[in-house]
Amino acid sequence: MKRFILKFLIFIAMIISYLVGVIYLSPIDQDIFIAASIEKHKLLEKTEQPRIIFIGGSGLAFGFDSGMVRDATGYNVVNMGLHGGLGPQFYVNEVKPYLRDGDILVFMLEYIFYDGLFFGGRTTLVELSIFYPRSLLYYSKENIDCYFENLPITFQRRLRGIFTKSKKRNEYNYRRSGFDEHGDYTAHLALKPRLDKMGQYVPRKVSGKVEILMNDLSEFCKKKNVRLYLAFPTMNPPSGNPEKQFRDDLGSLYSDIKDKIKIEMIGSPYDFLYPEEYYFDTVYHLNAAGREKRTRDLIEQMKKTSMKFLK
């Protein structure tokens, strides 16, 4: 049996080395969108207090003007919004080690995540570890599960990348160099919108996982003397018959959030429902006009909270 186990382990080690080799050592485009995480972590490390840190998905990256918020509030702003594929658990995990006494943290979770979907992330999480191996240190159990689940698909993608010529990029492809100094994605602002309205979905309830994640974060922030706020994402309500159902679902979710999540809220979901002319390519990503309106609305709602503006 020893001989079998030894040979088997050697074989498995070789297979793992191919897997790791293809994923981590083969050439990769350094301008890939997710690699912007490196700069975002540098921002977290270097941005001086007083500061507000925003965490969330790509809706935050595309539809938020940190400069406007800085000018209005007097706080330095870090926009950590990057990609929904990292999952809510990772958004929280990656920011925790950087929080300092006196920081303000605003959590802006896209609606789709409230029902626990992609809680631990997707393939993006593995891709991020290629550029930013330190991200592995922020993993919790859900992220580890997601990592192993998505290793084979990442291996397949990377392998395909070795053997096929990468498609020529155009201005609509998201890229790392499209972010500004605050972590806002700005490369799309001058482009003509082309909206795909898929994804106008709102769950009716908050999943147990999300509830625990947010309330634990609230406790953590209290201990660290960090003020935590919950902000709502933007959404384009469907028109016609589905609108009533959408508003019912949103109402149900909002009341569930109020019941279950012990975090002060910035406005309500209804303050951030915008018509389709404010969107860029999906119902999560705002265009230039939408971004400006959303930031202005958010600042107005922030004034109504316990947050003290320095200006």
Added chain:
Amino acid sequence: MLFNSPEFMLFFSAVFIAYYLLPFRFRWAFMLAASYFFYMSWKPEYAVLLVASTFIIYSSALLMEGRSMRTRRLLLAASFFMNLGFLFFFKYFNFFSRNLKDLFGIINIQYNVPELNLLMPVGISFYILQALSYTMDVYRGTRKAERHIGILALYVSFFPVILSGPIERSTNLLPQLREEKIFDYDRVTDGLKLVAWGLFQKLVIADRLAIYVNKLFSSPASYEGFAVLIGIYFFSIQIYCDFCGYSDIAIGIGQMMGYKLVPNFKRPFLSASISDLWRRWHMSLLSWFRDYLYIPLGGSRVSSPRFFINTMLVCVISGLWHGAQWTFILWGALNGAFIFIGRITGNFRQRTRDLIFDLIGRVPMRAYFVSGISMSCFSLLAIFKLAPDMFRPAMWAVFAAGLLLVMLGVIASGKTGESSPAEALKRVWMTFVTFNLFSFSVVFFRAASVKDGITILSNLLTLKQSDVFMGLDKAEFISMLGLVAFLFAVNIMQNRGSIREMIRRKPLWMRWAAYHLLALGILLGIYKTSMFIYFQF
């Protein structure tokens, strides 16, 4: 815990090592505990059913010994009644209740029996049949009653087979549970290779083809023509790879621990008739029905009407065993009809085939090349888009036929008798027809309703053509075709002997290269931890 999940890999690694390290006298208890743990990882409550089923067959078999035939028959009936009662309650109650309600509705009679909101215990259809085969074997005197309840409980719950078979017989598995298994390097590695091949079939072939198949069956009215045909073919191959893959994993892990489980598939798609296909498809289930239902009914050595009744009964029950839906019943009935028609038209079809293929055999070699090349050139009209859209699929078929003729010409040069081109072509034709008949019947196996199945089959016959790629990437579609070709090539090679044995005789570097390719191939599978299709049964 699915066989293709990381949890199962951890579970099995631990069980495998502990099994061989434990002294023989403790192994049965360890395996029983492992089997119950495995089963209870799905839903712990349903272990009660396993215990009940074990107790019923244990006591009924013990009571049968030394009793009169009448008493034995009564005990057999009691065991069948209770075990099948579980199956009926969990699997069929709602189906029959719903149909009775519809029936009573027609004749205006009130029917207020509520539906049961129960989750069917996984593997119930499999372990109930396995348990019943033991009762039947004791009743028939094929084996003695097992006195060790622990061993019998292990027989019913044996974890490699409990969820989806192969359905073991007491005469095969029970004696093995009492034998001491010694670690045998060759046997273990051979079992591991079988597991790897099973994983490849499931994760790489079945789950990739499922992408195409799911598109067709989730929206049956949206696709027409050639796309439907490909979807139907892909589903036949998907279900084969899914279930054969599962069976290979089960047999492989059994083999690694020293148990020789019964085979479940024997390259069914190379069968030359539907009845032959059914001797090679889900063999453990079909042999169960053959031995405990078909042969007691008289088997095939009966008059044609009686043969029709026997065949239809077995096929319909086999369909119903798969699921409590009319689609499964129709699938079973269609196969029964194919077998019956096959028997009554057998002589006529054979004479016609012999006549046609004898004529083909007389065609000079040169004609194969000339006609083949002409057909291929004619189909260039399609390649260069000179033919109207609606004829293009047919042109591609002509192109393929042309190539086939040229290949036959090459193969046939100088060959006569069994390997003559006419014989080879005849065999290919019979296999092709069988595969098509099976594939068309299997539409009802997968369709959500009989209506959906009919829609799919009628959309197949239309001249309109929807996108053959179904919106998929071309490379993805081509990889699917490549996997199908690979599977058939493997099946043809397996017909000549065990591939694992062939590889074992090669030099070390070739063996390792083959194993590495297989392992890397598995990494190219679809990893969404999808269920095996047969788990639902």
